[in-house]
Amino acid sequence: MKLDWELFNDLLKRVENLPPGDSLQLDDPAEVGHALLLQDGGMVELIDAPHHDGHTVFIKRLTLQGHNYLDHIRNETVHRRLRQFIAQHGGKVAVDVLVELAKRYAFELLA
Structure with missing residues (x-):
């Protein structure tokens, strides 16, 4: 997967705009891949939920970084x-x- 910086920034902004206690659910493979990279980079905390139909992540929050x-x-x-x-x-x-x-x-x- 090639890193898409616009998607990277878009995901961060979407998480920032979540109401407290909500999470951002992602099922699209490109979004899931980028969310996992955001977690690897220390930018977000998420729950990774692979399943038989694909992969879903729930971004819980932005980190301070x-x-x-x-x-x-x-x-x-x-x-x-x-x-x-x-x-x-x-x-x-x-x-x-x-x-x-x-x-x-x-x-x-x-x-």
Whole structure:
């Protein structure tokens, strides 16, 4: 599966907008795969429920790292620079690199 950064960001925003106590149920294979990567990257907590018909995940909440990442990319300059970096590298950027770049770009704006 190729990482889709727009889907990655969309899932985080959808989880952020959940009412307290709710979870985001995902059955689509691309969304499930990206949710699992978000968990691997420390951005969300989820329940993984594979079953005979496929795979379902329930994203319970964003972690502090997930909230911080979203706060950084809300700034259009940070978001634009991240998109440019991803494009320059053919869309192949590790999640931890993207998180660190978002932090760095946000801090540069504060300096």
